Amino acid sequence: MLPFSDLDFFLVMGILISLLWIFKLLRVPKPTFSGMVLILSLLYLIIYFPYPWHVLVIVIYSYFVYYVFSFVLKYRNKLAGSIVLLLPMILVKSDIRFHFYPFKLNDWISFAGLSFMSFRILQVYLDAKPSDKPVYLLRYVSFYTPTLLIGPIDRFHRFNRDLDEGYRRLCPFRFTEGLQALLYGLLYKYIIAECINRYWLNSFDPSLKEWFPMVNNMYGYFIYLFFDFAGYSHMAIGMAKMSGIDVPQNFKFPFLARNPQDFWRRFHITLGDWLKDYFFKPFYLFLSGKKVFQPYPLLRQNIALFFTFTLMGCWNGFKLWFILSGMLFGIYSLTYNSYQYHSKKKRRDVVFGKMNDKYVKWISIIIMFNLAAFSIYIFSGRFPFIN
Amino acid sequence: MKVIIVRFIIPFLLILIIGGFILFNKAVNNAIIRDAFHKDDVQNDSLLAYYMTLSEHPKAWMAMKQILSDKNGVLVMGSSELTTDDPNHAKPYFFIPENTPYHIIAVGHAGNQAFSIFAQLLTLHKYINHANVVIILSPIWYLGNNAKGTTLDIFLEFVPRFALNRILLDKEIPSNFKQYFYKYISQKYPELISPSPELKLMNYYYHAQRNFVSNIAYTPLILLNKLILNYANSINNVDLLDIPSSKKEFFVYNCSSKVKSNISHIRWDSLYIKSVERHKCSSLTNSWGINDEYYKNYVHGEHGLVKVVPMNKNLELQDLRQLVDLLIYYKVNALFVMQAANPFYYEQLNKFRPIDDSIKIIIGRSGFHYYNMLEYDTARYQKALMTDVMHMSEYGWLTVDKFILDKQLNYEEGN
Numbered sequence: 142m143l144p145f146s147d148l149d150f151f152l153v154m155g156i157l158i159s160l161l162w163i164f165k166l167l168r169v170p171k172p173t174f175s176g177m178v179l180i181l182s183l184l185y186l187i188i189y190f191p192y193p194w195h196v197l198v199i200v201i202y203s204y205f206v207y208y209v210f211s212f213v214l215k216y217r218n219k220l221a222g223s224i225v226l227l228l229p230m231i232l233v234k235s236d237i238r239f240h241f242y243p244f245k246l247n248d249w250i251s252f253a254g255l256s257f258m259s260f261r262i263l264q265v266y267l268d269a270k271p272s273d274k275p276v277y278l279l280r281y282v283s284f285y286t287p288t289l290l291i292g293p294i295d296r297f298h299r300f301n302r303d304l305d306e307g308y309r310r311l312c313p314f315r316f317t318e319g320l321q322a323l324l325y326g327l328l329y330k331y332i333i334a335e336c337i338n339r340y341w342l343n344s345f346d347p348s349l350k351e352w353f354p355m356v357n358n359m360y361g362y363f364i365y366l367f368f369d370f371a372g373y374s375h376m377a378i379g380m381a382k383m384s385g386i387d388v389p390q391n392f393k394f395p396f397l398a399r400n401p402q403d404f405w406r407r408f409h410i411t412l413g414d415w416l417k418d419y420f421f422k423p424f425y426l427f428l429s430g431k432k433v434f435q436p437y438p439l440l441r442q443n444i445a446l447f448f449t450f451t452l453m454g455c456w457n458g459f460k461l462w463f464i465l466s467g468m469l470f471g472i473y474s475l476t477y478n479s480y481q482y483h484s485k486k487k488r489r490d491v492v493f494g495k496m497n498d499k500y501v502k503w504i505s506i507i508i509m510f511n512l513a514a515f516s517i518y519i520f521s522g523r524f525p526f527i528n
Numbered sequence: 529m530k531v532i533i534v535r536f537i538i539p540f541l542l543i544l545i546i547g548g549f550i551l552f553n554k555a556v557n558n559a560i561i562r563d564a565f566h567k568d569d570v571q572n573d574s575l576l577a578y579y580m581t582l583s584e585h586p587k588a589w590m591a592m593k594q595i596l597s598d599k600n601g602v603l604v605m606g607s608s609e610l611t612t613d614d615p616n617h618a619k620p621y622f623f624i625p626e627n628t629p630y631h632i633i634a635v636g637h638a639g640n641q642a643f644s645i646f647a648q649l650l651t652l653h654k655y656i657n658h659a660n661v662v663i664i665l666s667p668i669w670y671l672g673n674n675a676k677g678t679t680l681d682i683f684l685e686f687v688p689r690f691a692l693n694r695i696l697l698d699k700e701i702p703s704n705f706k707q708y709f710y711k712y713i714s715q716k717y718p719e720l721i722s723p724s725p726e727l728k729l730m731n732y733y734y735h736a737q738r739n740f741v742s743n744i745a746y747t748p749l750i751l752l753n754k755l756i757l758n759y760a761n762s763i764n765n766v767d768l769l770d771i772p773s774s775k776k777e778f779f780v781y782n783c784s785s786k787v788k789s790n791i792s793h794i795r796w797d798s799l800y801i802k803s804v805e806r807h808k809c810s811s812l813t814n815s816w817g818i819n820d821e822y823y824k825n826y827v828h829g830e831h832g833l834v835k836v837v838p839m840n841k842n843l844e845l846q847d848l849r850q851l852v853d854l855l856i857y858y859k860v861n862a863l864f865v866m867q868a869a870n871p872f873y874y875e876q877l878n879k880f881r882p883i884d885d886s887i888k889i890i891i892g893r894s895g896f897h898y899y900n901m902l903e904y905d906t907a908r909y910q911k912a913l914m915t916d917v918m919h920m921s922e923y924g925w926l927t928v929d930k931f932i933l934d935k936q937l938n939y940e941e942g943n
Contacts (some may be wrong), residue, residue, distance in 0.1 A: 149728065149749050156748060188745045191718035297653075324542055458823075 142189050143377055145330070155182045158383050163310040174311075174385065175304035179283040181384075188395055194444040197282070199229065203262040204281050211269040219267055226266055230259045234458050250418070257291060259456075265297045267419050274438045280304060291370075292377030293391040294411040304388045305395060310385030319382030322375045330372025337365040347523040355518075355525065363514040367395060372408070395513075399505040404513055412453070417478045421449045432499055447471035456521070462527050466520035473512055589691075591633050592652060596659035601631045602936060609637035609867060609919045613912065618803065618925035619931055628791050628933060639682035641669050642847035643712060646854055647683065650705055651691040653858060661855070662863045662932055665848070667902060668918055669847040670883045675837035675844045679718045681729075692726035693761070702857065703778070708850050710734035721943045791910040791933050796926070803923040807912040816872035817911025819921075832917060835885070836859030845886060852894050863935050864891050865928055868901040871909050873917040878904055897935040 142150050162254035164177055172180060180265050188194045209400035217404070231237075261284070265276065267307055276297065284300050303310055342361040345354035388423045395408035407412030425445040428434045434441045454467015471514040518524050595601035604610070604620050605925065617623055621634040635648070645663060649656055668674055695701060695709060698829040713727055714734040720727060729750060736746035813820045818827060855862045866887065871877045884902055891898045901924065903909040920928065 147722070148754065152748055152752055184745075188742065 143191065145373060149453045150189075153185065154380055155183060158380070161384055164312060165311045174307040174363045175280060175283070176400060178304060178384070178386075179279050179492075182283040182459060187375035197256065199262070200282055202229065203266070207262075207266045207269060208275055211266065211271060212275050216270040216421070222266055226263060227259060229451075242248070257294065260294045261297070264294070264415065264419060268296075268298065271356075276301070281500060293374055293389050294415050295388050299389070300386065306385075308385075312385075313387065315387075316383050319379045319384075321379070322382060325380030326372045326374070326376030326379055328372075329375060332369035334372055335366055337368060341365070348525050348527045352514050358521075359514050359518040361393055362523060363517045366517055366521070367392070367408070396510055398509050398513070399502060400477045400509060400510075402477065404509060416449050416453055419450060421445050424448060439479060442478055442482075446474040460522070462519050462522045462524065463521055465527065466516050469516040469519060473516070501525060555687065566690040571599070586632070588635060589652075589825075590637065592635065592648075592649050594660075595631060595633050595654050595680055596652060596655040598631055601633075601883045602630055602662060602932065604634035604662045604664065605640070605648070605805050606634065606636045607666060607669070608682070609664060609666065610634050612915065613921050614922070614925070616803070616930065618922040620925070623925070623929045624932065630865045630933075636686075639679055639819060640676065640686060641678045642844060642851045643678035644649050644683055644686045646847060646851040647687045647695070647709065648861075649851070649854060650701065650709065651687070651694050651856075653701060653854075656855075656858045656860050658859055658861055660861045660863075660936055663849055664865045664867060664882070664928075665853070665883070665887070666867050666918065667877075667880055669844050670842060670887075671836035671880070672833075675842045677712070677843035677847050680719050683712075683716070689724055689726060692724065692730070693757075695918060696726050696729060696757075705850070705854060705857075707737075708735070725753045726840070727758060728753045729757065744803060794933075796930055800923060800927055803921070804912040807921050807923055809913075810842065811911070816870060816915065817909075817915060818870065818873065819915050822916040827873065832873050834874050834876045835878045836879045839882065841888060842883065845890075847884065848887065849890050852890055852896070855896065856894050861936070862894075862896045864896055864898045865931065866898070866900045866902055867914050867918065868903060868909075868924070870914050871904055871906045871915045877902075897931075899931040899935075902925070 142153070145148060145336070160181060161174075161177055164175075177524070186196060190196065206222060208225045210216050210219075210225070216222060229401045234254070265281070265284075269275075280301060281297070283304075284295070284297055342358070342365050344361075345357050347354075347358055349355070371392040378388045378390065389411055391410050393407045393410065395404060398404035398407050425441060428445060435446075450467045451464065451470035452467070454464045457463040457467075480492060490496070492503070493504070519527060539612065592603055595603050601826075602620070602624070610619070614622065617626060619634070621632045624630045624632050636645075642665075649661070709732045710733055713730040715722065717727070717731045723731070731811075732746045732750050732753065736743045736750060807817070810819050811817055811823075813830075814823045814827070816823070854860075866884075869877055869880075874880075881904065884900070888900065890899070901913065901920075905911075910923075911924040912921055913927075914924060
């Protein structure tokens with residue numbers, strides 16, 4: 142069964158989490174907390190998950206590449222390793238198919254098509270330094286199961302720290318916090334998102350090119366996406382917390398964002414952070430090192446911003462609507478960045494002037510809400526002018 | 529205390545309320561009962577001689593039940609050949625009721641292969657003992673992707689929830705048939721979106737019997753889904769085979785004024801000659817015996833590929849074996865027809881010969897009558913047999929009609 146797909150999944154997770162708590166309460170020295178997390182992860186993968194080998198193939202492959210490039214070849218430049226690591230994902234996203242008898246390669250690497258999986262795989266590799274000790278393979282395997290398909294993009298070092306703390310991670314306070322998050326997730330995903338999908342989003346055919354159905358679809362999808370995805374994230378966070386693992390928050394009132402940068406600090410936070418740490422910053426540093434860009438700090442920032450968001454679009458798949466949506470967010474960001482830069486330079490707000498801060502705040506929120514809704518509308522593939 | 533109330537008791541109460549809401553909300557209930565039939569659907573459904581799809585014609589199930597229980601009834605099951613044009617009423621479900629005292633209905637369309645037929649007959653197992661059933665096979669079923677067996681969408685179209693419910697809960701069905709059925713479900717399970725509790729239980733039963741660990745791991749899921757199934761059955765489950773049908777409703781295509789008490793009046797030779805003549809007129813632009821329009825639109829002088837799947841990987845062959853076992857177990861008066869394939873178009877049809885031989889053995893061991901229309905030699909192939917490359921013409925259907933009438937009488941006489 143796929144995670145969060147039905148009641149059965151919650152029953153299985155309930156049993157697995159109970160087993161973890163029983164071992165804590167029995168105070169047995171073995172297996173350790175990390176050992177139990179691994180055993181239960183494998184139990185779920187092998188017995189209940191429909192494609193266990195697909196997950197394990199990608200995890201083992203990525204560990205092999207991580208190990209060889211970081212500790213055998215000891216490459217400081219991470220580009221070659223990243224490309225090899227992302228090769229399966231590129232094959233899947235580009236729909237390049239290989240049929241090797243007796244199996245189809247694409248079936249086996251299909252899991253790599255999940256950008257969510259690739260973000261986590263790449264992060265472990267990019268963080269690795271040749272002077273570090275390699276991460277344990279078994280811990281690496283168990284890293285992928287708490288949020289297997291969807292949810293916040295966790296970082297391996299943070300996850301590893303949680304495991305090191307042992308059974309102390311299991312405490313009633315964290316458990317109730319997890320229960321609360323799970324409840325929010327159920328409410329968001331199965332009630333609010335379900336109602337929006339049934340009674341709002343499906344009220345008009347997405348192919349209609351009249352303004353009212355389009356506006357209806359735009360707002361409907363934006364709000365639906367939030368509740369659906371935030372629901373999944375909350376459920377993943379909740380279950381992980383109940384098992385003693387603190388998966389990071391992923392949403393924080395995104396509809397109140399005042400600008401594009403603020404939006405990505407509130408909507409799919411872990412993706413925004415990931416892109417900032419592993420693409421924007423290195424890319425900005427790379428541009429800063431080029432003589433040609435040195436006199437133009439704003440240009441450097443804007444180029445880095447634009448490419449970061451375009452990459453985010455491409456990561457979802459090489460479809461026109463994904464790429465355009467990413468580029469649109471890039472344009473929003475560089476426009477806002479230029480506005481901020483000039484406001485700072487001129488020591489006054491170049492757009493709102495001396496307008497009351499309260500009004501500026503609410504006007505910004507309304508503008509950002511609409512801009513984000515439009516970009517997400519394009520991302521959804523429901524925008525009738527882009528097919 | 530305040531912390532416990534806020535952090536634990538309130539969330540726990542909330543989970544009960546929300547959980548209850550989810551359980552009783554429309555979305556979840558629709559997921560549970562989404563493909564259950566309503567009695568109104570059955571009453572409004574028209575009665576036909578040929579049912580292309582069972583999902584759109586719930587009454588077909590009642591008609592099948594009646595035809596199987598009728599001494600003079602014949603159920604024809606097949607795939608795409610049943611859907612082609614038949615202006616001269618040569619197909620069995622027209623020709624036989626119009627010319628003989630037999631009642632016939634036919635069920636199926638493209639993709640309705642052996643496993644789907646097996647599932648339909650398993651659902652109707654109470655009525656198939658000594659019933660007259662004709663199964664029309666196609667060589668195409670055993671080639672290329674079709675050899676993977678019945679696809680999931682076709683299976684779900686022909687085997688609705690009430691049928692799954694019957695197969696799951698009926699204790700009279702022998703366990704080997706159930707196991708084969710469950711195996712299919714478990715193989716297709718990852719492709720299912722929101723599976724019904726019946727499908728879940730079948731999948732879990734299959735996995736649970738694999739080993740001790742699986743048994744323990746799946747037991748809670750089995751218990752949970754049994755509860756859900758009982759609940760779903762208690763609120764809405766229309767079993768189409770349990771709906772009593774009045775005599776008034778009984779219908780199969782029948783031209784009563786023409787019906788004769790025997791079949792000796794049928795002049796097969798003259799019918800054959802006329803149909804061959806008509807075929808010649810429709811195939812003037814090519815020498816392969818293919819209908820002109822079809823040749824122009826799809827063939828253009830090119831040959832078709834014969835993609836043979838190794839025997840041990842040919843699931844369709846395994847499904848046929850299981851279907852034959854079912855027919856033997858329930859002592860069905862079954863007839864099999866293997867349609868021809870145009871050997872001019874399928875130049876490499878010879879590659880199919882080993883599979884053809886296996887099919888002969890599978891059907892042969894059962895003692896069922898088998899009409900194999902396949903001809904590999906272009907010189908011996910009767911061009912009027914097919915209208916296109918894989919579907920029978922009027923002449924082809926007439927030969928099938930004759931086979932059904934001759935052999936069905938044979939069964940009646942106890943041979």
